[in-house]
Amino acid sequence: MSRKSKQPKKTGSGKGMDRRSFMGTLATAAGTGAVLGASSFAPSAHAETVHFPTASYLGGAGPFRSECDIQDCDVEGEIPASINGAFYRVGPDWQYPPMTGNIPFDGEGHVSMFRIANGHVDFKSRYARTQRFKAQAAARKRLFGMYRNHFTDDPSVAQVSRGTANTHVVFHHGHLFALKEDSPPVAMNPLTLETVDDYYTYHGELKSLTHTAHPKFDYTTGEMISFGYEAKGFATDDVCVFSADAKGHITWQAWIKAPYVGMVHDFAVSQKYVAFLVIPMATNVERMKQGQVHYAWDSTLPTWFGVMERGGDGKDVRWFKGPERCATHVMGAFSDGNKMYVDMDMALKNQFPFFPNLHGEPFDPKSAVGYVTRLSVDLSKKDISEYSMERLYPQAGVLPRQDDRYQTLPYRIGFMPTTDPTKPLNPKLGNLAFRPTNSYTRFDHATRATSEFFIGDDSSLQECCFIPRSKNAPEGDGYLVGVANRLLEGGRSDLVIVDALHMEDGPVATVRLPYRIYSQVHGWWVPGDALPKA
Numbered sequence: 001m002s003r004k005s006k007q008p009k010k011t012g013s014g015k016g017m018d019r020r021s022f023m024g025t026l027a028t029a030a031g032t033g034a035v036l037g038a039s040s041f042a043p044s045a046h047a048e049t050v051h052f053p054t055a056s057y058l059g060g061a062g063p064f065r066s067e068c069d070i071q072d073c074d075v076e077g078e079i080p081a082s083i084n085g086a087f088y089r090v091g092p093d094w095q096y097p098p099m100t101g102n103i104p105f106d107g108e109g110h111v112s113m114f115r116i117a118n119g120h121v122d123f124k125s126r127y128a129r130t131q132r133f134k135a136q137a138a139a140r141k142r143l144f145g146m147y148r149n150h151f152t153d154d155p156s157v158a159q160v161s162r163g164t165a166n167t168h169v170v171f172h173h174g175h176l177f178a179l180k181e182d183s184p185p186v187a188m189n190p191l192t193l194e195t196v197d198d199y200y201t202y203h204g205e206l207k208s209l210t211h212t213a214h215p216k217f218d219y220t221t222g223e224m225i226s227f228g229y230e231a232k233g234f235a236t237d238d239v240c241v242f243s244a245d246a247k248g249h250i251t252w253q254a255w256i257k258a259p260y261v262g263m264v265h266d267f268a269v270s271q272k273y274v275a276f277l278v279i280p281m282a283t284n285v286e287r288m289k290q291g292q293v294h295y296a297w298d299s300t301l302p303t304w305f306g307v308m309e310r311g312g313d314g315k316d317v318r319w320f321k322g323p324e325r326c327a328t329h330v331m332g333a334f335s336d337g338n339k340m341y342v343d344m345d346m347a348l349k350n351q352f353p354f355f356p357n358l359h360g361e362p363f364d365p366k367s368a369v370g371y372v373t374r375l376s377v378d379l380s381k382k383d384i385s386e387y388s389m390e391r392l393y394p395q396a397g398v399l400p401r402q403d404d405r406y407q408t409l410p411y412r413i414g415f416m417p418t419t420d421p422t423k424p425l426n427p428k429l430g431n432l433a434f435r436p437t438n439s440y441t442r443f444d445h446a447t448r449a450t451s452e453f454f455i456g457d458d459s460s461l462q463e464c465c466f467i468p469r470s471k472n473a474p475e476g477d478g479y480l481v482g483v484a485n486r487l488l489e490g491g492r493s494d495l496v497i498v499d500a501l502h503m504e505d506g507p508v509a510t511v512r513l514p515y516r517i518y519s520q521v522h523g524w525w526v527p528g529d530a531l532p533k534a
């Protein structure tokens with residue numbers, strides 16, 4: 001497939017090349033003028049020695065930069081015999097030192113896999129070979145500037161996709177997709193983690209120029225439902241919603257307009273409706289032209305909750321207003337008749353210290369604390385203009401998940417990494433600016449009961465992911481997996497496996513890695529029988 005057919009706006013580079021070959025890799029950059037001449041060692045292309053400023057090591061966002069393979073990781077405890085599959089995770093990991101002031105969300109996507117079967121665990125990690133990664137590798141230097149700001153790029157990469165593939169990794173129609181919401185998916189081989197397509201367009205059927213990192217899966221139909229925002233290009237208010245069937249063909253596509261151009265990070269799909277939340281993390285073209293990141297938090301803006309019929313043409317979309325709030329992730333969503341319910345982790349104000357507040361307010365950690373909050377509207381009411389909100393639990397946290405088999409369906413069980421302030425903190429850690437994420441909480445919406453796994457006083461937990469105990473196990477019956485950082489060991493990483501029905505019992509198994517791996521944004525479980533044969 002030529003790059004031209006895959007990427008209509010980005011012509012003139014490497015047409016018809018085998019993108020997996022070394023020459024193809026070179027051509028990716030050479031065709032754009034980044035590296036001219038036969039040798040990637042042309043001195044003008046990389047006059048500077050690579051050196052990372054110390055600050056870029058902070059915040060747990062890397063750089064790690066090592067692609068690894070460990071066969072038979074060291075396991076403490078017992079891996080349940082029924083666990084067979086792969087836990088994938090992705091996060092940003094700087095390939096080259098970032099532009100001064102750039103933010104962790106702009107590092108190159110690094111994907112890792114814990115392949116678990118018969119009590120054994122193999123670990124593998126590979127960078128996604130995005131167009132951007134390959135161009136920078138060929139030039140031996142950074143060519144892209146600030147987070148989602150093309151004004152700050154080297155002119156040579158104007159035709160190269162900016163996507164970093166650093167946010168989420170999911171599996172559908174045989175492909176592992178590394179996702180960034182400003183660009184189409186990057187397809188990887190689920191067994192080898194080789195990049196097989198750096199600009200995936202669903203057999204050429206994708207009309208949106210962008211693709212969310214949070215597609216939803218309807219396990220009753222095999223569909224992957226997805227969307228793109230800024231879908232007709234930079235700073236456009238167009239949102240494209242679509243669905244791909246089990247073979248990756250787009251069978252439904254609709255366009256709607258957002259009330260303003262703001263971050264639409266996640267979305268919600270029920271059997272009947274699709275819902276979006278637009279938050280005051282607003283695209284700021286003026287600031288971008290001054291060399292800043294894509295977003296600034298505009299506290300004068302409302303939130304808008306948009307609901308449309310799934311499978312419709314989008315003309316029915318209704319936008320319901322709400323106050324300033326920050327919410328990025330959906331735990332679960334369902335409809336009941338004409339009512340749509342969406343559970344998100346929601347905070348009062350900007351939750352991201354590295355996205356500036358537009359009106360000069362200092363970042364407020366208290367207003368940034370997220371709580372599981374249920375957003376709802378009754379679409380049979382023609383006269384309402386606002387959505388409803390209810391805080392469901394007192395636990396503070398972010399990155400909620402569910403038993404993913406229940407996506408689009410009425411669901412009862414949710415999970416979230418939380419910070420339990422009643423638990424001890426190891427005195428050897430001294431005075432930390434923030435308490436580490438020290439627990440995973442299980443939420444039962446039917447009874448509002450919760451239970452908690454506490455990792456210990458010296459560790460911090462990344463996002464968790466649910467593994468069903470068996471294919472047809474009841475909702476929430478299975479295990480949680482997630483990476484812990486051992487804070488007294490330089491952040492060394494362990495994968496913990498917790499019985500989701502016995503959260504308080506501690507991990508049933510701990511997979512000990514010999515080093516600190518880069519921090520994950522999101523992760524995904526793929527059962528062994530869905531993976532291709534080795």
Ligand code: V55
Nearest residue numbers: 105166167181265328521
């Ligand atoms: C998020 C993460 C991103 C991003 C936008 O968690 C939003 C939310 C890792 O990149 O670009």
Ligand code: FE
Nearest residue numbers: 213265329522
């Ligand atoms: Fe996310």
